[in-house]
Amino acid sequence: MEERKDDNISAMGTVAIGEAGKTGDWRSLRPVIDRKKCIPTVKNKPACFLCWLYCPEGVVKAGIEVEIDLEYCKGCGICAEECPPRAISMIREDKSHE
Amino acid sequence: MSNVQIITGNQAAALAAKLCSVEVVAAYPITPQSQLSEILSSYVESGELKAEYVRVEGEHSALTVCISASTVGARVFTATSANGLLYMHEQLHWAAGSRLPIVMCCVNRGVGAPWTIFNDQQDSLAQRDTGWIQLYCRNNQEIIDTVIQAYRIAESVYCPVMVCYDGFVLSHTMMPVDIPDAAGVRAFLPPYQPHTILSPDDPRNLNPVLFPGQRRDSEGVLRDGYMDMRYKLQAALEKASETIRAVNAAFAEAFGRDHGGMLWEYRTDDADLILAGMGSIASEATVAADRLREEGIKAGVVGIRSYRPFPKADVRNAFRNAKGIAIFEKSISYGYEGGLCSDLKAAFYGTAIKAPIHNYIAGLGGRDVKARELAAAAKNSLAGFEKGMVEPQTTWLNTTTG
Amino acid sequence: MPENLFKLNAKEYILPGTRACQGCGLSLGYRYALKALRENTIVTLPACCLCVLHGIYPSTPVMIPCLNNSFASTAASAAGIVAGLQALNKTDTTVMAVAGDGGTFDMGIQALSGAAERGTDFIYLCYDNEGYMNTGTQRSSATPMGAVTTTTPILTKQQHKKDFIKIMDAHDLPYLATVSPSYPIDLYEKFVKAKKIKGTRYIHMYVPCPPGWGFATKDTIKTGKLAVETGVVVLFEIENGKFRFTGRSKTLAERGNRLPVINYLEKQGRFRKMNIEQLNQQQAWVDGKWQEYIRRAEA
Known part of the structure; x- marks a missing residue:
């Protein structure tokens, strides 16, 4: 297939996910949620969501089952630190596969 | 039918900007350019020229305003002299690198230190390598005609144009000038078509950091590295020679005055x-x-x-x-x-x-x-x-x- | 949980996988600023941490159009966008200039003061991480006294932080506010308010910077909160000259229970060389500023 030429005459970036790559690779600690403690799961309704509120990367999905996008989560640990019931633990990434 | 008036070089430049229906003017007064800023102010305040006039606090901002206004799709004009031009230096590069068809008059004046308010061309010559087209005028007729041509050149090749004329010798000297008629200028100069518009309709990140090497975008297209982008500017400047000759010829055809191409x-x-x-x-x-x-x-x-x-x-x-x-x-x-x-x-x-x-x-x-x-x-x-x-x-x- | 959390615009304007550091206070604050301003917005910014967040060509994670410009030019760049949009009759777009403390307190002050004096219709957001962080934590005029930076490596910064908000206040703006990403809802509401106001609106965002300030990435929110608890950072807004404490600072002003500044300073590596005399000066400086605000609120 023929390579499409860059016909931009000035630099104009377009919107894309993962501009800096899969930033999950940056992580040395991984957030792990204990569903038994997580407030929305326990109450079975939208509640708390401070992990979503404080995530600088916007990688927390606020739902009854809170989810964290580990492909992009940089592992800063803010969610674990700010979680009122301490439902999130930061676990060392297993680097043995590398 | 000719409309000959006896006017200064600064008046000629201001009239040209008005005839080109510039939409944003940003300028900071400096001798010998000041009269040009003043005339344009009065055009805008009187409503003769429907444009936004941004009375900036310095020349760096004057050119910045032009850069940003041009990026959203407005035809822009500025003018300066000497140290004002030197103060713009960083933004001269920015304007050219952004490939914006800005037209600026440089009313040539010597630069300090020590101070002089009088004419030489050290100011514009010192900006040789900024990626701007530089056109020099020999009289006031050329000033008005060259500014009009400059917009057509700039908007054809997407490079900024500096129209240079000598301070006092031309800027403050009255000469007979045949003023082109507005309809003729409108016919000669089509509306500005930006190559990219900064708009919420199509969110883009303009002039970000480039890597030395090329990089693929999300659609897999290999996009320029810094050096490839720079080459495009060089190629545009080289190609501009042909445009300058062609625009001069078209102007001669339309208005009967040939000032030479290059x-x-x-x-x-x-x-x-x-x-x-x-x-x-x-x-x-x-x-x-x-x-x-x-x-x-x-x-x-x-x-x-x-x-x-x-x-x-x-x-x-x-x-x-x-x-x-x-x-x-x-x-x-x-x-x-x-x-x-x-x-x-x-x-x-x-x-x-x-x-x-x-x-x-x-x-x-x-x-x-x-x-x-x-x-x-x-x-x-x-x-x-x-x-x-x-x-x-x-x-x-x-x-x-x- | 904060009751009004569900009132926030649920849409994200920054896609994941940005180039910003882990635990970046700016990433968080900017996330809410864009949520508040929504789609019809144009941003302009200089070379700074946010320029890095906005990404390297040909991709950007930010779904808001952005014009990069040179360091000294941020507010003038916004003025150009505003003038261009006005000339083309596209006046419903919010224009926001964003720069760090270096691009605001230092190199950008001329363009900002000029644009504010002209009443340019835009929001200027200064994100203050108290140093030249993008270039590697050098001293700026926003760096607090006693901080180690890479250009004050041995003796620490000897001068107090420039009171830049006072300078902006002197421009008699229709709206001026301070915000912290540790209080996202207060931040969000101030941007929502600013969006509706015409003229120059100045918002000062204190952004804790884990690598620059020397604290763990998990402590960004706590550091920002301690800044407010100790009165180092004061949350307020000034609308047409009327000063009002907001959020946690309002509570502190009412109850008078600020914590001593040492509670904030001792947790950051940048203050490791601070001596007792500097600590006392810092406390006195914070107390003095706090009293000014109290008087302002009472006036």
């Missing part, structure tokens, strides 16, 4: 001695050439109109029969010689043009330089050439040296 020539057909320069000093040299011809010396003049892009092919043609060349410049590349002299020598390299060249630095900081002095200098050069002088030292005219 350069103009005066009595060069049979000239042995060619005087060269840019702007009003080249105009002055035509009077000198006439005097020399009265004395039996076949003299002619080449006026460089476009300094960047440099008219390499045009000068090779214009100087092909020259037996001696005297170049008069109102600027100096310190530690070497006049920039135009260096460029002409480089253009002649490898051609049959082997004529000896004498470089004169003249008129810095408004130092008076008369046609008879140019004639005497050129005559002196010719005498030297005839005695076998091949590579004379650069001469500072009317200056105490050594």
